[in-house]
Amino acid sequence: MLDWSDRYCRYFHRLISRHTQLYTEMVTTGALLHGDTARFLDFFEEEHPVALQLGGSNPEELAQCARLGQQWGYDEINLNLGCPSDRVQSGRFGACLMAEPALVAECIAAMRESVSLPVTAKHRIGIDELDGYQRLARFVETLAEAGCRTFIVHARKAWLQGLSPRENREVPPLRYESVYRLKRDFPHLEFVLNGGVLNLDQAGKQLQQVDGVMIGREAYHNPWILAEVDRRLFGSTAHPGSRHQVIERLMPLVERECARGVPLKRITRHLLGLFHGQPGAKRWRRHLSENAHLPGAGPEVLEQALSLVPRH
Ligand SMILES: Cc1cc2nc3c(=O)[nH]c(=O)nc-3n(C[C@H](O)[C@H](O)[C@H](O)COP(=O)(O)O)c2cc1C
Known part of the structure; x- marks a missing residue:
């Protein structure tokens, strides 16, 4: 798109x-x-x-x-x-x-x-x-x-x-x-x-x-x-686990890309809707929206955002 x-x-x-x-x-x-x-x-x-x-x-x-x-x-x-x-x-x-x-x-x-x-x-x-x-x-x-x-x-x-x-x-x-x-x-x-x-x-x-x-x-x-x-549609037993686990699996890529100068926001803008409808969704969105674009923002911003959402 x-x-x-x-x-x-x-x-x-x-x-x-x-x-x-x-x-x-x-x-x-x-x-x-x-x-x-x-x-x-x-x-x-x-x-x-x-x-x-x-x-x-x-x-x-x-x-x-x-x-x-x-x-x-x-x-x-x-x-x-x-x-x-x-x-x-x-x-x-x-x-x-x-x-x-x-x-x-x-x-x-x-x-x-x-x-x-x-x-x-x-x-x-x-x-x-x-x-x-x-x-x-x-x-x-x-x-x-x-x-x-x-x-x-x-x-x-x-x-x-x-x-x-x-x-x-x-x-x-x-x-x-x-x-x-x-x-x-x-x-x-x-x-x-x-x-x-x-x-x-x-x-x-x-x-x-x-x-x-x-x-x-x-x-x-x-x-x-x-x-x-x-x-449900491919008959596979695979499941991504929890939303938290998905972000944890994304983290190495975020670290690699930020280290080579890619602005954090280029990645995190796609993540805003991950917790849609879940407790903590608003804090997640807000933390990323308010911090990911700041100069020097790195993977720690994503970690902080994740820590604001209850794990379940
Ligand atoms: C911001 C945006 C960009 C889009 N860009 C493309 C595109 O590059 N190529 C394409 O085939 N369709 C594009 N579409 C159309 C979608 O692929 C899709 O056909 C349309 O949104 C209807 O499906 P949906 O109701 O599931 O969104 C775009 C849609 C949006 C919202």
């Missing part, structure tokens, strides 16, 4: 769930090919399985970026076809590409030819007036012919004019039925439902109709919802 998640966030979430598939925020082909490639692509070994999400619409550039992603060790390459921001539309990538299925198919085919990793798509159920089911089904069919097998579907349309990206995640209604129908019409393809899922009970219900569930905002604000994923 652009501006929210990064590799520190993913490292932390991985301590809570071993098996959940994690995704990078969208990285544009321009940034990767003309910017500081390592800054965008470096990740921690512990993050696996992790997918690199790309934004772009030039098949050759996307192929190059997919190759870079494979070299860097990512497990999946995902193409963003759902982001509605103005910046994205002027660059001709993200959600506006849902109006150009043939071009997207070319992009998918070019990426698939250049890597052995799965190439997946994340899209909406429609854009603007182009929001009928038949059009959506043709879009999926066209991408499938180019070799896409997995579709992550944010189950609401996007209005490209007039709504902010934030409104585009809230205002258009969720239409899960469109995703269920895709699964029924294309049973050989994999559909991952996204949008508005808040807990594992809801995820479990969705999984009766679709192959996977992607959780965005709630996983960020309330990461402990991931704690039961391995046991």
Whole structure:
């Protein structure tokens, strides 16, 4: 999630769930090919399985970026076809590409030819007036012919004019039925439902109709919802232990990163919601918010914050 998640966030979430598939925020082909490639692509070994999400619409550039992603060790390459921001539309990538299925198919085919990793798509159920089911089904069919097998579907349309990206995640209604129908019409393809899922009970219900569930905002604000994923959804016996233990397991990374000059806040900003709904949650948040950004703040700030929350 652009501006929210990064590799520190993913490292932390991985301590809570071993098996959940994690995704990078969208990285544009321009940034990767003309910017500081390592800054965008470096990740921690512990993050696996992790997918690199790309934004772009030039098949050759996307192929190059997919190759870079494979070299860097990512497990999946995902193409963003759902982001509605103005910046994205002027660059001709993200959600506006849902109006150009043939071009997207070319992009998918070019990426698939250049890597052995799965190439997946994340899209909406429609854009603007182009929001009928038949059009959506043709879009999926066209991408499938180019070799896409997995579709992550944010189950609401996007209005490209007039709504902010934030409104585009809230205002258009969720239409899960469109995703269920895709699964029924294309049973050989994999559909991952996204949008508005808040807990594992809801995820479990969705999984009766679709192959996977992607959780965005709630996983960020309330990461402990991931704690039961391995046991409940992956049939594993693994459990992260307590919230305190997760922070204790995070500590060596915090020490290492602070020692090499990474500001503490870059890591702790992802931890604020860990105790959501628990006694001491407010003290935890407040201590981190008031201290982690101060000059010289280090791992001791995190230790202090943890000591303010009752252990149970
Ligand atoms: C701050 C923020 C940044 C986001 N950035 C991305 C992104 O880079 N790529 C993407 O595919 N979706 C992005 N999204 C959308 C989410 O992945 C997801 O599709 C959307 O929030 C709906 O799912 P949710 O209700 O579980 O949050 C972003 C969402 C937010 C709130």
